[in-house]
Amino acid sequence: MKELDPILHSQLRLAVMSILMNVEEADFVYLKEQTESTAGNLSVQIDKLSNAGYITVTKGFVGKKTRTTCQVTEQGRKAFEEYVEALKGYLNL
């Protein structure tokens, strides 16, 4: 039984990664809506994914409002795929 990457084996971080795997990029507000998480929790988990090198976080402006955008990195994509493979060993898929 393979190890399950602890960075990905967390509901919220997995949800964020799952979304980012399917889109070019997603901003903080969108991720918050989709995951139905609190801003605080999301902020912390985005930090962890970013520190792990799984996503990049870009802070910019849209008009006068701040906008934090996230993108999955190649490393993140690979880690996600490996996590899925590892999980399959547990789920009998």
Place this chain on the structure above:
Amino acid sequence: MKELDPILHSQLRLAVMSILMNVEEADFVYLKEQTESTAGNLSVQIDKLSNAGYITVTKGFVGKKTRTTCQVTEQGRKAFEEYVEALKGYLNL
């Protein structure tokens, strides 16, 4: 995105359940070997699965030695299957 049952969303508990889903029963020593966990950790996680009603734990003897055997319950089986379904929503399977 569905909630991931926190009782199952733990590497070691998921590993135990995964094994129990495929066998009639499994004893403590076997689970410890297969999961490569420490006895303490396994003991705690077995307790949690048991308290959740996902497994039954039977203590018996084989000769003079104690033997703790685990079996998945119908409730546990259902929870596992629901967990797998919920996860699929995250993994794009």
Place this chain on the structure above:
DNA sequence: TAAACTAGTTTATAATATAAACCAAATAAC
């Protein structure tokens, strides 16, 4: 009969997840 091993449990600690409290800027209301 003392040392070492087996089969666990209990407890202490480290790590994690989560929410609550906070902050700064922008917009809306009075």
Place this chain on the structure above:
DNA sequence: GTTATTTGGTTTATATTATAAACTAGTTTA
């Protein structure tokens, strides 16, 4: 025009969880 209110977050405190270390009780071996 200044005072709420909302938006878009971050930081910090707390509760939960995972994990290992320490312990117990009985068993086998030397």
